[in-house]
Amino acid sequence: MAVLSKPVSEPKPGSSPIPVIDISDPESKHALVKACEDFGFFKVINHGVPSELVSVLEYEAVEFFSLPKSEKTQVAGYPFGYGNSKIGRNGDVGWVEYLLMNATLDSASNSLIPSLLKNPQTFRNALEEYTISVRKMTCEVLEMITDGLGIKPRNTLSKLVSDQNTDSIFRLNHYPPCPLINKKTNGGKNVIGFGEHTDPQIISVLRSNNTCGLQINLTDGCWISVPADHSSFFFNVGDSLQVLTNGRFKSVKHRVLANSRKSRVSMIYFAGPSLTQRIAPLTCLLDNEEESLYQEFTWSEYKNSAYNSRLSDNRLQHFERKTI
Numbered sequence: 238m239a240v241l242s243k244p245v246s247e248p249k250p251g252s253s254p255i256p257v258i259d260i261s262d263p264e265s266k267h268a269l270v271k272a273c274e275d276f277g278f279f280k281v282i283n284h285g286v287p288s289e290l291v292s293v294l295e296y297e298a299v300e301f302f303s304l305p306k307s308e309k310t311q312v313a314g315y316p317f318g319y320g321n322s323k324i325g326r327n328g329d330v331g332w333v334e335y336l337l338m339n340a341t342l343d344s345a346s347n348s349l350i351p352s353l354l355k356n357p358q359t360f361r362n363a364l365e366e367y368t369i370s371v372r373k374m375t376c377e378v379l380e381m382i383t384d385g386l387g388i389k390p391r392n393t394l395s396k397l398v399s400d401q402n403t404d405s406i407f408r409l410n411h412y413p414p415c416p417l418i419n420k421k422t423n424g425g426k427n428v429i430g431f432g433e434h435t436d437p438q439i440i441s442v443l444r445s446n447n448t449c450g451l452q453i454n455l456t457d458g459c460w461i462s463v464p465a466d467h468s469s470f471f472f473n474v475g476d477s478l479q480v481l482t483n484g485r486f487k488s489v490k491h492r493v494l495a496n497s498r499k500s501r502v503s504m505i506y507f508a509g510p511s512l513t514q515r516i517a518p519l520t521c522l523l524d525n526e527e528e529s530l531y532q533e534f535t536w537s538e539y540k541n542s543a544y545n546s547r548l549s550d551n552r553l554q555h556f557e558r559k560t561i
């Protein structure tokens with residue numbers, strides 16, 4: 238089932254306003270902070286994640302999604318496993334199929350998934366090496382952000398996503414070409430692949446093949462298309478990082494539109510803290526009289542609340558402090 242929306246124009250090549258951050262340059266820390274404040278979204282280049290790791294995992298993902306539906310549904314499940322059209326369990330749908338996995342190292346919960354593939358061990362190894370490398374890059378980015386904010390120690394944010402028992406998720410999304418997008422039959426309207434939402438975690442790290450479709454929403458309500466770039470990573474600020482910075486960074490609303498001709502394959506690492514982690518603004522970021530905009534919560538409390546909400550809900554609203 239698909240949801241239709243008004244057509245949106247594609248950006249001209251080279252004209253995208255999305256910040257591009259070279260993380261091999263320590264001076265990029267200021268641009269990183271600005272990107273988190275202005276967009277809650279940025280593209281990372283010179284990231285050090287080997288392209289072979291990415292290619293192997295993408296190859297394995299394509300193999301998986303090419304299996305007959307009857308086989309893929311053998312590993313359907315909630316929250317982890319294969320899913321088709323239904324997103325979450327509260328009635329959201331999209332033109333997408335996906336595989337959700339626990340990205341915590343040595344997690345036993347993923348063992349079933351690759352068993353369907355010809356070479357299950359290749360998939361497991363690719364996933365493990367990819368998550369190790371992406372987690373390392375994520376920590377580097379969080380440490381540059383911490384530095385840019387003038388916070389000490391440097392691992393204040395990165396330690397939240399690198400402890401042994403962090404709650405991180407890995408997601409593979411496949412958006413098949415969509416025959417419903419047809420000028421004659423639907424007037425060329427868009428079909429929603431993944432409906433608008435913010436990510437609940439601290440930060441999300443996305444990479445896709447060369448098919449575009451991802452859009453971010455600016456605070457003025459405009460959608461801007463993110464030009465595809467298969468060799469870069471796209472980061473988005475999650476709800477938890479918005480709270481940790483007392484609203485200085487914005488968790489970015491985003492969505493994916495289906496393509497009429499090409500498949501999009503994306504892989505996203507959602508860096509979350511441990512379930513017992515307390516989420517509240519970092520005191521060093523609060524000015525003299527400044528108060529927290531949010532009631533304190535643990536990641537487990539927030540996650541439960543988020544997973545009971547619809548995709549487009551403003552999940553942080555329930556945790557905002559009422560001002561008199």
Ligand SMILES: C=C1C[C@]23C[C@@]1(O)CC[C@H]2[C@@]12CC[C@H](O)[C@@](C)(C(=O)O1)[C@H]2[C@@H]3C(=O)O
Pocket residue numbers: 316324325326327329337406408434435436437438507543544545546547548
């Ligand atoms: C409708 C939903 C899907 C989601 C859980 C939720 O109830 C609200 C948040 C959704 C989201 C968005 C980011 C990630 O893709 C995700 C895995 C997550 O942590 O929160 C999904 C959840 C999901 O697909 O189950």
Ligand SMILES: O=C(O)CCC(=O)C(=O)O
Pocket residue numbers: 408410431436443445451491492493503505
């Ligand atoms: O598939 C994409 O490009 C983005 C999907 C997304 O935002 C998500 O899975 O949370």
Ligand SMILES: [Fe+2]
Pocket residue numbers: 434435436441491
């Ligand atoms: Fe998302």
